[in-house]
Amino acid sequence: MKINFRGKRLLFKSSFRYLLTHPLQIMLTISGIAMGVAVVIAIDLASSSAERAFTASAEIFSSKVTHKIENSSQNINENDYAKLRLRFPQLAMAPVLEKNIKIDKYPELNFRLFGIDPFSEASFRDFNTSNAGQNQLVSLLTQTGAVLISETTAKKIGANKNKTLQLSINGNQKKLFVVGLIKSDNKNLDAALDNLILTDISVAQEILDHPGYLSRIEISTTNETLLNKIIADLPKGSHLIPVKNTSHTLSQMTAAFRTNLQAMSLLALIVGMFLIYNTITFSLIQRRNQFATLRTIGVTHKEIFLVMFVETFLIGLIGTVLGLIIGALLGKGLLSLVVRTINDLYFDLNLSQLFISPLSLFKGLVLGLLVTLLSAWLPMREAFKTSPRENQNRSYLESKKHALTPKLALLGLFLLLFGLFFLFIGKNSLPTNFVLLFIVLCGYALLVPFLVTNIIRFTRPAVARYLGNIGAMSLGNISNSLSRTGIAMTALTLAVATTIGVTTMVSSFRSAVDDWLAQSLKEDIYISLNKNLSNESRKKTITKLTTLFNSDRDINNFSIRLWTRVNSEQGKKPALILDLPENGFQKFMLIGDKSLAKFATFQNQNTVLISEPLANKNRYSVGDNIKLYTDKTEVSFRIIGIYRDYTTDQGVISMSRKTYAQHWLNPAISSFGLYLNPGVFTDVYINRLRNQLNLENPDIMRALNVRSNESIRTQSLEIFDQTFAITHVLRLLTIIVAFIGILSAFMALQLARGREFATLRVIGLTPKQLWFCLLFETSFMGLMAGLLAIPLGLLLSIILILVINIQSFGWSMAISANSVDLLQAVMLSITAALLAGLYPAYKMSKAAPAQSLRND
Amino acid sequence: MNKKENILQLQNVSKIYSQGNKNRIVLDDVCLEVHKGEVIAIIGRSGSGKSTLLNMMSGIDQPDSGKIIVTDQVINQLSEYERTCYRRKHMGFVFQFFNLIPTLTAQENICLPLELNNCLNAENRVFVESLLDTVGLSEQKNNFPDQLSGGEQQRIAILRAIVHKPALLFADEPTGNLDAESGQNVLRLLQAMVQGQQTTLIIVTHSTDVAKMADRIFSMQQGKLVQLRHEN
DSSP: OOOTTTHHHHHHHHHHHHHEEEEEEEEHEEEHHHHHHHHHHHHHHHHHHHHHHHHHHHHHHHHTOEEEEEETTSSSHHHHHHHHHHOOSSSSEEEEEEEEOOOOOOOTTOEEEEETTTGGGGGGGOTTTTSHHHHHHHHHHHTTTEEEEEEEEEEEEEEHHEHHHHEEEEEEEEEEEEEEEESOOOOGHHHTTTEEEEEEEHHHHHHOOOTEEEEEEEEEEEOOHHHHHHHHHOOOTTEEEEEEOHHHHHHHHHHHHHHHHHHHHHHHHHHHHHHHHHHHHHHHHHHHHHHHHHHTTTHHHHHHHHHHHHHHHHHHHHHOOOOOOHHHOOOOHHHHHHHHHHHTTTTTOOOSOOOOOOHHHHHHHHHHHHHHHHHHHHHHHHHHHHHHHHHHHHHHHHHHHHHHHHHHHHHHHHHHHHHHHHHHHHHOHHHHHHHHHHHHHHHHHHHHHHHHHHHHHHHHHHHHHHHHHHHHHHHHHHHHHHHHHHHHHHHHHHHHHHHHHHHHHHHHHHHHHHHHHHHOOSSEEEEEEETTOOOHHHHHHHHHHHHHHHHHHTTTEEEEEEEEEETTTTEEEEEEEOOOGGGGGGGGGSSSTTTTHHHHHHHHSEEEEHHHHHHHHHHHHHEEEEEOOSSSEEEEEEEEEEEEEESSSSSEEEEEEEHHHOOOOOOOOOOEEEEEETTHHHHHHHHHHHHHHHHHOHHHHEEEEEEHHHHHHHHHHHHHHHHHHHHHHHHHHHHHHHHHHHHHHHHHHHTTTTTHHHHHHHOOOOOHHHHHHHHHHHHHHHHHHHHHHHHHHHHHHHIIIIIIIHHHHHOOOOOOOHOOOOOOOOHHHHHHHHHHHHHHHHHHHSSSSSHHHOOO | OOOEEEEEEEEEEEEEEEEETTTEEEEEEEEEEEEETTTTEEETTTOOOOOOHHHHHHTTSSOSSEEEEETTGGGGGGGGHHHHHHHHHHEEETTOOOOOOSSSSSOOOOOOOOHTTTTTOOHHHHHHHHHHHTTTEEEEEEEGGGGGGGHHHHHHHHHHHHTTTTEEEEESSSSTTTHHHHHHHHHHHHHHHHHTTEEEEEEEESHHHHHTTTSSSEEEEEEEEEEEEOOO
């Protein structure tokens, strides 16, 4: 379409003045767009900040690393490093001791303690760009407790260069000396330095009480011959692992989580789309006479379209820019929730600063404008197509809408069935499934006006009988002004359905996790060993405890477990190594084929049980083999069962300690589980154990964390609730957008009916009756939106649980809808609608009838 | 006597509207010739098809059959876009409910057709000022329509209709929403304007008083156009 702005100054002036004379309506539309864009941008900024932190971290810490040597016990003796150093003097090789630590004064922050050998660092990490410089790296060796910290970390903990830091780390008092501040010249890499404490490896060993041990040895070479020689010389239990694009792997790991967040945030924008559509339609209806006059005196279709386009574009631009600003602020708040979920579900991430990515802002700008123009397209097209004669017909649009309603319903039904068919039948990618989910939502949305019209048709006689003509008139108004009320109700229906869908999904998930915890936490007491324990202390503690538990008369039996990672064909996977009594085997909530899952087979043969996410994501079935790289060679383990597990969506491989010991050289233990004899009270026993260990060996007691089954269960559910906190926030934001939408629609609708209300007032309707009439109308709309949201909400939860969740995380669960949640959702809908009706009702009841009659 | 120049011709124009299963003939083979500078009044009962006829003549609506020729142009053969452009250049409209653009001032409403025709220049601005002066609304030129009385609004509407000197001026019940005195003032203004500019005026009205100002009066009766009064 050729656009010519010449000779249209007055048309634009008129349009601009229209916007100025409807400030509230325009403000609400702008708010709706702004909130929709803000939610999407906030999520995008928070998750892209997290992703950027991975990438920056990989860039600074491991970009030059080609291989690393790790041990299945997760600790490498530093003597092994010394031997390799002597054997390969020319090889670029660096020892690293790395751990996330907590400083007691800042419990909300994770600090990354990175121990290095300053002399080996040059080939790996380049901190020369910082003001710390090479000299200060060496200065780490000259001062006791010397550390380099990032400038942001220094600000957070009130530290400064050449100052001593007295900190309590993991409960132990440590004295550190800040020899310099690290500052990257590259802004993009700043995120990786967030909360970093860089120190010499010996200081790190001292801080962690980990003398003589390393986390890994890093190597930088592509010389295959040399690498083969290293493999031949590796100490027992160690592996040479190629490092392939770490940030990419981490990014893949969280892809499903990010897609879910983005989809949820887009839902707020979709609800916002309905609101924009509603406002533009309303402004078209309001100006139909004006457009008819303009068309009659010679303004072309294209000119009317252009005016509306520019008007919409301006509204979209203002709303989007505001949305970007709110989004950046909101993103700061959401960042901690996103990081917490990543920490709970995936890996430790140190990030507290939101990075405002220009790309995210640009995407938000384009998205906001695109969504605004897309939503306004239909009403603008209607304005474009309608002839002056049709525009002059007052009831034209309403009658057109009514005629269109059954056709839209048919289209909606088709879309609904289409979406459902491909969701449940097709094997689609996650983004495709979200698109299908949105098609289902849109399909249902198209059905709403049809359902509303018919509900009103059937309820009107009853309302007329019990509430008289005023009640019947209110219902009639909803149906008669469907072009305006329909969209508002649809937006509210979608928002409430989202609430129902997500609430049902989360509560089903919570209930599944609760059941799973009940079954898998069979032991009465769990005693875990501090992760930072040195190998000697660990050995001593394990021996002491094993002796104690074997002789304790209060203990019926005990289990031993080790959480570790094993290399599989699909990369490193979490592994749970168990030494269980026979009755402890029931902890596995087996699903599917259970015929092979026998305790004896699990204990004595090369067999494993795998968790559901691992099976779902890699299409493993019972009876298949899974190839694992042990400390000795590659071994195929038979899968004898698949069990329900919500520990991690990466999947878990479980095997008996006996089987593990045959193939791996790691003797470590993570925790003990105690089965108490009947009649022994858990709390009493825990107190007795603590007292006994404190008396006999206080060092051992400090290295232990003793907790009851009950407290682990409670804490697990607390972590679950924290993990899903972001879901609740997004749901709330969607409701806010819908509320703005419905408020805007009701306001516009009621204020436009000023003449009608004035006539009613003139013929004797009291202000009180007018209040009743309007509030009954809006609350009835809220009730209908709430009721219509129930089937869609339940459908949404089924899709989320049976399709999206399984695909994203591999977790299955039973659907448990709660009638209280459904009732709450309906009440929420009615309340939102009622609140939205209050101002128009107040305004209308206060308006002088004569004035309204004159102004119309 | 020289044959008068036709500005508008309706040749066998018919229009049928369907109402449910029934068809209603609104215009039945209507023929009409309108001369340049002539004033034509069309009267008839409500629903007789007067406004439909006006819509056909102005190109707002399309006949089912027949031809509508304005000067030498068959306007019902033009596209929607061409008819709109033709209207903006050669036609003016006065409506019963004034239909001023509420978000433009009185002066801006008058300037609108000039701007649409890309001829809003300094000279024409002076012309608009003089027109406002003529109708005694100079002081209200910056008022918005809702700050004007009905009579004032209609005077502004008339100025908007004639400001670009159209060949044809259509008035649909121009006094229908005014009191007797305001109605008379508006009629006088309308008459003065069309006479001054040699514009052809076609008025649709219920009022016989309004129709009296016409050179010829037609009545719409069952879809047919019946001439009631001849020139002179």
